[in-house]
Amino acid sequence: MSDDLGLRERKKRARREALIDATHRLVEQHGLDAVTVEAICAEADVSTRTFFNYFESKDDAVLGHVPWPVDSPAGTTFAAGGPTGHLLTDLQHLVGSFLDDPPVGRERFNRAFEIATREPRLLARHLAWFEQHKGQIVALVEQRLGEQPERSPVVVASLALFLTHATFVHWEESGGSGEGDDHLAFVVHELRALVAD
Amino acid sequence: MSDDLGLRERKKRARREALIDATHRLVEQHGLDAVTVEAICAEADVSTRTFFNYFESKDDAVLGHVPWPVDSPAGTTFAAGGPTGHLLTDLQHLVGSFLDDPPVGRERFNRAFEIATREPRLLARHLAWFEQHKGQIVALVEQRLGEQPERSPVVVASLALFLTHATFVHWEESGGSGEGDDHLAFVVHELRALVAD
DNA sequence: ACGCGAGTTGCAGTCCGTGCAAAGTTGCAC
DNA sequence: GTGCAACTTTGCACGGACTGCAACTCGCGT
Structure with a gap:
């Protein structure tokens, strides 16, 4: 392999x-x-x-940060309008794909994650890293929305950031157990409930 | 005065x-x-x-970062369940209160903001700063939700982070013009539209 | 085998940020 | 106002992150 x-x-x-x-x-x-x-x-x-x-930086070594895989299959699927056609749901899929298949391998990812639990600075750094790559997410979103977006790409990209981060934090809060996807689903569910009032 | x-x-x-x-x-x-x-x-x-x-740090001086004003009136109103009783709307008020009344003064805030536009690192730093104070927001949310919260406090706090950040970015994107509240309202509107599908 | 170019290394240097203790200020009680 | 206690500023010395540069090593194609 x-x-x-x-x-x-x-x-x-x-x-x-x-x-x-x-x-x-x-x-x-x-x-x-x-x-x-x-x-x-x-x-x-x-x-x-x-x-x-x-x-x-040292922090990046802990987190295993690596140049963003722009051309991931999930990314192109998302840009093309898939997989479901519902923006939020597809965003969930996109975020989920990174959680499921971290570029640095599962065990290393989990260890990084565990350490970040104890070192809050790393959480912030992770957020900052994500922010730095937001341009690429914005591009993905723009590609998907086309010329006349009825949604604001930067807001959508920020939402992706929120989903990712909230998932991390909730995951951490529940002791690091379970699958990333489940925690992500929980966050999305909470978001829907919250907005629905 | x-x-x-x-x-x-x-x-x-x-x-x-x-x-x-x-x-x-x-x-x-x-x-x-x-x-x-x-x-x-x-x-x-x-x-x-x-x-x-x-x-x-140097970055903090640009941003005028200052210990978080935990005991702001808006904070206590929020914790008490006000002003409207709708969680998202009240979150909007809470975030808006910080945007309207930055602890360091309006002009300095605007200048910091303008500089951050040109120096992406500062945006990331600002995010990190917010993240570090999330504990306090969580406390506020917990206080509001009471003992048996049907919403997850950390997710709500993360949402506050999202609202703030997205507002900043959208504000910046539109050239720094207008009132913070309007941009915030825009973000909330987008969020609702997005979730509604 | 040989040369090109990517990757590694040492070194010198800049700047950030901190602990400590001495010196200066302010607040307060009398 | 004098004197003492509490707080701030400052200088100094230091550790450690990170960078630019120039020499070197070594995989890779030919």
């Missing part, structure tokens, strides 16, 4: 994962602020400088 | 505002990243160390 990529690419991914894992190990032991980038690099056997070729 | 506070408190506020203003002046001229804290302090005639007695 893996070898159509060159050695270069494979090494790169291995290194990134090694860095994330090293970060997780150390942070779980000592806490986010007590761990220096230098320590992480020692653990992963990489130079400090290299670390910053992979991640913009 | 001002003198029931001691000299100490007045000086403190003056300094804070001086620092914010100095920051705004320099950042508007040279851009956020080109301005060092040292330069700001030189401009405001204060030691570097003092700067960090007032703000946690």
Whole structure:
């Protein structure tokens, strides 16, 4: 399941994962602020400088942040108006696809998630990361809505941000158990109830 | 309109505002990243160390971030179940009260806002700041909902975050013109339309 | 085998942010 | 107003994040 990529690419991914894992190990032991980038690099056997070729910051290494996969199948489906044709529901699908299939792998994702529970700064950082990529979501939404959108793309994109974040927080609140999709469904349900008054 | 506070408190506020203003002046001229804290302090005639007695970071100085006014009248009204009794509408009022009456003054708020338009990092920072204070919003919501909430407090709080942020972004998108309340109303309207399908 | 280009590394340097203790201010009681 | 207690400012020293640069290594196509 893996070898159509060159050695270069494979090494790169291995290194990134090694860095994330090293970060997780150390942070779980000592806490986010007590761990220096230098320590992480020692653990992963990489130079400090290299670390910053992979991640913009220490926090990003914990979260495993990676350039956004713009061209995901779920993204194009959404842009094309699917899968159901109802904007909110499809938004739910889009968000759900990221929750189900994180670009960095399930276990790493869960560990990152667990750490973020204990280090509120990371929650904020995650939010900021999402915000930085909002432009791409806006593009997706614009593509879907066409030339004369009757909905405001930036508001829809912000709503996506809300869904994602609220899902995370609710997930965390319930002890990290269960599937992401269920928590997402809960959030959407709450939203509907709230708006319905 | 001002003198029931001691000299100490007045000086403190003056300094804070001086620092914010100095920051705004320099950042508007040279851009956020080109301005060092040292330069700001030189401009405001204060030691570097003092700067960090007032703000946690350079970004916070631009945004004029200040400890959250938990005990605002709007907050207590909301907690008590007012003003209308409809959760979403009252949330709108709560958010609106912050937009209308920023703790740092209208002009400074507008300038901060204008700068944030050009420096996306600040938008993210603002979001993060809000997130850090979510605990207090959750408390407000819990107080309002009582012991057996049929709505999830954290989801409601996240929604408040969404409303605020979306309003900002939409405001920015329309060139910073108009009243905050109008943009907020727009966002709420969009949300209702979106959920209604 | 060989050269190109991507990736890595060390190094020097900038800036952010903090702890501490000394020095300066303000508030208050008398 | 004097003196003391509480608070603020400041300088200093320091740790650590992050960047630019230039040399180097090494996979990859030919």
